[in-house]
Amino acid sequence: MPTGKPAQSGFTYLFVLMLIALIGMGLAAAGTLWHTDSRREREADLLFIGDQYRQAIRSYYELDPAQPRLPQSLDDLLEDNRRPNVVRHLRRAWRDPLTGRPFVLIREPGTQGIAGVYSPASGHPFRNAGFAAKDEAFKDAKSYAEWRFVVVLSSQPPGPTSAPDSPQPRPKPDFIPAARAGT
Secondary structure (H helix, E strand, O other): OOOOHHHHHHHHHHHHHHHHHHHHHHHHHHHHHHHHHHHHHHHHHHHHHHHHHHHHHHHHHHOOOOOOOOOOOHHHHHOEOOOOOOEOOOOOOOEOOOOOOEOEEEEOOOOOOEEEEEOOOOOOOOOOOOOOHHHHHHOOOOOHHHOEEEOOEEOOOOOOOOOOOOOOOOOEEOOOOOOOOOO
């Protein structure tokens, strides 16, 4: 005579299948959230690192007010030998947090010096508003490659005492370094 065991094992099997399906859906949702959070974190890293490059280029440019110039390579930012003591404008040559590759260098047309960097990543940024004033150009960017961390050099008009045939002053960056702001 048949017992109730075959019917019970069928229900147990269905229960286990449903449990596995629910766990799978939960893991898929958690994976999506983790992926989104990871991309947002890498975006924040990109903003921080890009600003570090921008500050290092400004620091290099301002080191010698008599002859300001842009660095010719990233090595110049890592170890500047223009002074008796070595000056390090950048702690290390950061890699792009989105691709793991080096940043693309933006060169100033006349001098071929490095004026900035950008990420070669082609993905669409999550963040499209709420940037700091120095990064307002990143608003509504279609890709990370449009986030360009460039030092803006502004030309100062010649003073009233300069003669017409005297050389024009070199452009100065339009910022006040944090270390010198209080002096």
